[in-house]
Amino acid sequence: MKLDDLKTASPIVLQGLIRRFGERVVLDALDLHIPQGQFLAIVGRSGCGKSTLLRLLAGLDQADGGLLQQPAGQSVRVMFQEARLLPWKSVLDNVALGLPASRRGEAEQALAEVGLADRAQEWPARLSGGQRQRVALARALVHQPSLLLLDEPLGALDALTRLEMQGLIERLWQQHGCTTVLVTHDVSEAVTLADRVVLLEEGRVALDLPVELPRSRDPADSRFVALEQHILQRVLQGPSFNAPLINETPLASLHFSQLHWAL
Amino acid sequence: MAGWLNHRVLPAPTEVLVAFWQLLSSGDLFRHLAVSFGRVASGFVIGAGLGLAFGLLAGVSRLGEALFDTTLQMLRNIPPLAILPLVILWFGIDESAKVFLVAFGVLFPVYLNTYHGIRSLDPQLLEMARSYGLSGNALFRQVVLPGALPSILVGIRYALGIAWIILIVAETLSATSGIGYLASNAREFLQTDIVVLSILLYAALGKVVDVAARALEKRWLRWHPSYFKAA
Numbered sequence: 001m002k003l004d005d006l007k008t009a010s011p012i013v014l015q016g017l018i019r020r021f022g023e024r025v026v027l028d029a030l031d032l033h034i035p036q037g038q039f040l041a042i043v044g045r046s047g048c049g050k051s052t053l054l055r056l057l058a059g060l061d062q063a064d065g066g067l068l069q070q071p072a073g074q075s076v077r078v079m080f081q082e083a084r085l086l087p088w089k090s091v092l093d094n095v096a097l098g099l100p101a102s103r104r105g106e107a108e109q110a111l112a113e114v115g116l117a118d119r120a121q122e123w124p125a126r127l128s129g130g131q132r133q134r135v136a137l138a139r140a141l142v143h144q145p146s147l148l149l150l151d152e153p154l155g156a157l158d159a160l161t162r163l164e165m166q167g168l169i170e171r172l173w174q175q176h177g178c179t180t181v182l183v184t185h186d187v188s189e190a191v192t193l194a195d196r197v198v199l200l201e202e203g204r205v206a207l208d209l210p211v212e213l214p215r216s217r218d219p220a221d222s223r224f225v226a227l228e229q230h231i232l233q234r235v236l237q238g239p240s241f242n243a244p245l246i247n248e249t250p251l252a253s254l255h256f257s258q259l260h261w262a263l
Numbered sequence: 264m265a266g267w268l269n270h271r272v273l274p275a276p277t278e279v280l281v282a283f284w285q286l287l288s289s290g291d292l293f294r295h296l297a298v299s300f301g302r303v304a305s306g307f308v309i310g311a312g313l314g315l316a317f318g319l320l321a322g323v324s325r326l327g328e329a330l331f332d333t334t335l336q337m338l339r340n341i342p343p344l345a346i347l348p349l350v351i352l353w354f355g356i357d358e359s360a361k362v363f364l365v366a367f368g369v370l371f372p373v374y375l376n377t378y379h380g381i382r383s384l385d386p387q388l389l390e391m392a393r394s395y396g397l398s399g400n401a402l403f404r405q406v407v408l409p410g411a412l413p414s415i416l417v418g419i420r421y422a423l424g425i426a427w428i429i430l431i432v433a434e435t436l437s438a439t440s441g442i443g444y445l446a447s448n449a450r451e452f453l454q455t456d457i458v459v460l461s462i463l464l465y466a467a468l469g470k471v472v473d474v475a476a477r478a479l480e481k482r483w484l485r486w487h488p489s490y491f492k493a494a
Contacts (some may be wrong), residue, residue, distance in 0.1 A: 016485070038305040060394060084391040088486040097405070098396040125488045139395070 011035045011056070012147070017050050018065035019203075026052045028203035029066065034181065036108045036146070037072065039173055041194030042184045045235065049203040050183045053080075054151050057181060070147070081152045083132035085124040085139075092120035095139045103142075104229065110142035111135070113175075114168060130161035134168065139174060152181040154189065164193055170216060187231050191224060192217050197231060201239045207231065222238070232247035274456040279463070282456040291445075299434065299441040300468065301360065303426050306365025311422055314370040315415070318377025323330030325405065328378075335374055343429050347436065356437035361430065368429040369422040376418025412484035413484055420476045427469045441467075 012034040019027040021128065023241045030052050034040055042050045055061040056068060058078045070076075085094045096107035114134040124132060134155055140148060150169070154183055156160045170193055173180050184190050190197045191211055199207035270278065286292035315336060320327030343364055354360035369473020384407060392406045442461050449457035484490050 058394060060390060062284075078389070078391075080391065082387060084387055086388060086392070086406060088412075089405070097392070098401075116387070123486045125486065126491070143395075 006253070012071065012074075013067065013069040014053075015069075017053075017056065017063050019056065020064050021051070025061070026232060027056070027205050030200075030204060032142035032205060034199065036179050037177055039180045039182070039193060039195045041197045042200055043184055043187055043189035043190050043197060043231065043235065044200035044206075045238075047183065048200040050200050051151055053200065054149050054179065054181060058149050063118045074147055075143060075145045076147045076149060077103045077143050078149045078151060079136050081155050083136040084126070085132055085135055087124050089117065089124075090120065091122050091124060091127070091135050093182075094124060094135055095142055097139060106236075107138075107142050110138040112140045113141070113172060117236060128161075130157050130165060130220035133157065133165060136166060136187060137165075137169065137172065139159070141176060144176070145178055148176075148178045148180045150180065150184075152184055153182075155185070167216070169193060174215075187228055188219055191228050191231070192219065199234060206239070207234050210259045239248055243249070271455055272452060274459055280372070280455040281461050282454070282460050285470065286445075286457070286460070293376075294441050295440060295445050296464065296468070299430060299443070303365060303430050303432075303472075304440065305466075306362040306430070307369050307423065307426050308424075310366030310369030311419060313366070314373030314375075314418070314422070315377050316487075318374045318415075319381065321374075322378045322381025322411065323403070332378070335371065338373035339432075343425075344432055347433070351437060359452045360437065361433045364429050364433050365426050370426045372422040373415070373418045374426060376414045376421070379410060380414025380418075381407060384410045406466045413487065416476070416480050416483065420473065420480075423429070423472050423476055424469065425463060427472070431465060 014030055014031075016035075016181065018025070019030075028049075030049075030053065031211070041111050042053060044050045048216075052061065054152040056063055057070075058076055064175050085091075086097070089097070091113060092104075092107055093219065096104050096112050099107060108120065111120055114137055116131060116134055116138070119127065119131065128133065135217060136153070153169075154165050163233040166189060169182075182190065182193060187197075192215075194211055197207075197211060198205055209227070212225065213221065213223055213227070217223075219228075274282075282290070286295075317327075317331045321331045321335075322328075346367065347364065350360050350364055354363060386405060388410065389402075392426055397405060407412070429439075431443050434441040435447045438444040438447075442464050445459050448460035451457075481490055
């Protein structure tokens with residue numbers, strides 16, 4: 001599929017999505033549209049429901065109410081905060097997990113894409129944290145997913161490795177063109193990578209901003225800094241602050257959700 | 264020989280060596296060794312096989328757990344040697360009694376460690392594997408079994424130690440061959456050299472088996488950081 005086809009194809013629709021854990025409402029009637037091919041970043045404080053949302057999208061968890069509509073034939077792959085490599089399989093066998101033997105060549109190719117072709121026969125325990133996450137990324141991409149979910153995959157990495165990984169993720173996303181949802185607590189990372197940043201607060205969308213800066217983005221650029229500060233300040237205000245920040249978004253459906261939130 | 268100790272208490276090392284040479288040249292040594300080794304091997308294979316099978320079933324399925332776990336947890340509190348009189352009544356003093364005792368003693372450590380190994384698998388890895396489309400047989404072979412293997416091997420090594428202990432007692436009480444028989448027979452005739460030799464043989468056999476188990480561990484767990492060669 002070309003990128004243009006992807007954009008016109010059906011979006012992922014979340015309507016009034018509810019998830020509770022006991023008494024605690026984690027997702028409180030959440031509305032969100034994710035067009036195909038978009039790189040969406042979800043930010044928020046810990047406990048705001050962003051990881052829960054990702055697990056629902058991944059099908060690892062079930063909603064208690066509302067609608068979650070995914071395009072037909074969508075294949076989902078998740079990259080977790082921990083690499084979650086099988087320690088008893090070689091790096092290459094980890095990438096080839098769940099692939100038929102006939103497609104092993106693709107696993108080698110995916111490994112080369114993340115720059116680890118020469119470590120194919122190594123045990124995962126021999127790799128550094130950043131290398132393990134690159135293997136996990138190769139493992140996710142080898143299945144050519146139409147939806148890639150990234151659950152704070154760079155949270156445990158050092159600053160330098162994180163920057164390298166951000167570059168790699170951006171490059172591979174541009175090549176594959178899959179819809180990507182990144183959950184992160186790092187606003188700068190969200191602005192660096194995403195087409196659109198959504199802030200979750202108490203299980204609802206508190207802010208929904210397009211990022212219209214040309215790629216690849218420079219964190220020192222004044223527009224970048226302004227956007228980052230804007231989001232960061234909104235995060236820091238916290239949910240007790242009631243006046244909403246209405247922002248122009250390209251999606252009509254989102255106005256509805258913001259109005260809903262403003263009531 | 265200065266003779267610090269009465270040779271009825273402990274023989275001189277040279278006497279043990281002489282006894283070793285005599286038994287070796289007569290071929291008796293090899294015969295007794297082979298018999299003891301065969302008993303441990305067959306008892307171990309039966310007991311460990313059953314322990315592994317029950318452990319896998321109880322670890323993988325709730326039904327298996329409900330069926331086997333409480334029963335086996337109850338039986339495992341019985342010291343294997345406590346049922347020795349009963350086993351002699353059932354099987355007499357022939358081979359099956361000793362094999363049964365060894366199997367009985369080996370079953371529980373293998374069962375427990377297999378069951379525990381599966382139950383303590385990293386749920387994050389299982390979740391990942393499922394979300395990558397693995398299920399059923401593929402999930403078992405690629406994730407569950409290799410993940411439980413370190414624990415299973417601990418059970419096996421522990422069980423091998425137990426197997427030899429049980430065999431020693433069983434052979435001392437009721438046997439016409441084997442190292443235990445050699446020792447108890449020698450005791451009757453106050454041949455302390457052969458008694459000590461038998462003890463050393465048990466130690467050597469236990470060590471050989473343990474080394475073999477370690478080699479297996481080293482091969483099967485070569486992905487594990489503790490088995491990496493020092494780079």
